[in-house]
Each structure stands twice: as structure tokens, then as C-alpha cells.
Amino acid sequence: MKVPLPIRAAILVLALLSLFWLPWRISLLLVFAAGLVFPPTALALGILADLLYYPGHGFPWASAEGLAITLICAAVRHFVKTRIM
């Protein structure tokens, strides 16, 4: 599947802005999409979400989810890359 560069860039920027603008469930989907474009983005966005909203107690779920999405996206990319080669 060929995804044009402007769309990939738009996904990354939208994922970043969604932390400020969109409900967190939609942000989660966008972070996943951004992770497919470039996996470390998901972890970075997760840490950023915790810096923005972490209440100071409890488990930092956003960072953990970012890490999980990064690993999943890296695995997906590796699988797809292996299949098309």
C-alpha cells in the first residue's frame, strides 16, 4: 500500500495536535496510525500525554500505551517488510 508522504506527515502532525484537541480515544487511534508511519512516535506521544495530563499519582497509562503501540507497530512493520521483500 502506497501512502503519499504528505498524508504520512499529516497523520504525524494530527496525532500530535490531537493530544490537545481531540478526545483521547481518537488520539489513541491517531497515535497508532502515527506509530505505523514511524513507531517511536507512539512512545514519544505517550510520554508527552503523561506530561500534559498525568495527575501525579497512579500508573502512567499513556506512556505505557505509547510503548505498547510502538512495539506493536514495529512488529507490524517488520512483518509487512518481510512479506513484500
Added chain:
Amino acid sequence: MNRQYSRSHRFQNGYVPGRGSATGGIVVLIIVVLIVIRLIAPTVWHTMTTPLWRVGHVVSIRLGGVGESKMTLSSERDTYAAQVAALANQNAALTAKVTDLTKLLGTRTQPDPGIVAAVLARPPVAPYDVLIIDQGTSAGVTLGALVTGEGGTPIGTIGQTDASQSRVTLFSTRGIQSPGWVGASHIPVTFTGAGAGAFTVSVPKIAGVQVGDGAYLASGGAYPVGTVIKIEVDPSSPNVSLDVRPYANPFSLAWVTVSK
């Protein structure tokens, strides 16, 4: 034909590293810079993030109106007009009662003036049950201070604060327990946060709590926070579980007051 797949050909695929990764690298770099700014220069961070949240609030309000027909809006307006009239009457009655009580008790019942703060971010944008408000220690906000919504309904306490922003941990945060009372006879209970402004409460069946009874948080007085909307009965348990709908909806809070 023996077709050769060159490296440049593979780079055209969306899932294969290429220019997308370079863009991703730039975005990650930007995020890392943001994280560093947040950690070493919180004031700069607040200057950067506050406009973004404000724009987001405006966008969500605009998007919220998309798709609503004129008939729906007209119907809602009529409903709200009726509610405003009813509340105005109730407010007049309560004001008269407060005046009487103030005559009896003096000004002891007058609450201290608080710090009014705008809500920059709220659920569902915030993934945790927190509010981000635009006042901090420079305005007199202190850690643990009580935060109230419209009408003086308590909604949470200050969980984190710095010079110009604070985070409010809502009483309704999942798992947080707060003491209070339910019903006209003030049956002591413990409210457990259920997320998104709601609470669950467990009380003995014999307490006789009914749907519509008031719920009050104990926070330097009995503050009404909501009403019982559902009673779940488990035949095998001596207790019933109450669902409390809050008066203050955290999804639509625009202003809050932080007590000094």
C-alpha cells in the same frame, strides 16, 4: 521476465522506511524538545500549550454544533428556557433562605472568595480524570485546595500546581474514595469514583435510600454533588449499589473556583 526490485522501488511502499521515517524522526525530535522544555522551563511550556488548548476548546464547541438540525436546536432552546425559569424561581427561594440564615448566624456561613480559573483541558480530551486550569501558585493556588464548579458544587482537589497552571484531580476519578452522605437523613457512605464525573456508593439495604435522593460530599461541610439515579440490588448481598449522577458535568466545565 526477471524483474529486479530495487531499493528505491521498495522505498515507495508506505510501510517501508523512507521519507516517512524522516518526517517521523522530525516529529519525534519536536516531541523530545517539548518534553525537555516541559521539564526545564515550565513557564515556556505553559505559554506554548495554553493557546493550543484554547484553540481546541473553540474547535470542539464548533464541531459540537455540526449536524444538529434547526428543529433540534429550537427544541433544546425551549427546554433550556423552561429549565432556566424553574431554576430562577428555585434560586430566589434559596436566596431568601440564605438571607434568613445569615441573619441568624451572621456572616459565618459566607464562604471565602476563591480563585476563579478557566478550564484549559478536561475529559474526554484528558485521558485521566483531570482538569487543567490556567491558575497556579502565582495566583495563590495551593496543593490540595478544594475546587468547585458552577453553583459551588465540589468537583475535586488540586493534585499538581506550578506557577501558572494546575491539575485538578476530580473526586470522580476511577478508584478515588471520598467520604460523604446520602439521602435526607444523611446516611454516611463512601463515594467511589467511577470516572467521567460519576460515583458509585454501597449502602445497606435497610437504609432505605431511594432514586432521586441527594448525595453530599464531606469536605468542610455537606456539599451536594449529585442525585441517586439507579439502585442495583444483589439478592445475595446485604448492601445495594447506588449510581450517583453528578450536578457538575466535567465534560462541559468552562470555569472553576479554587478555594484559598
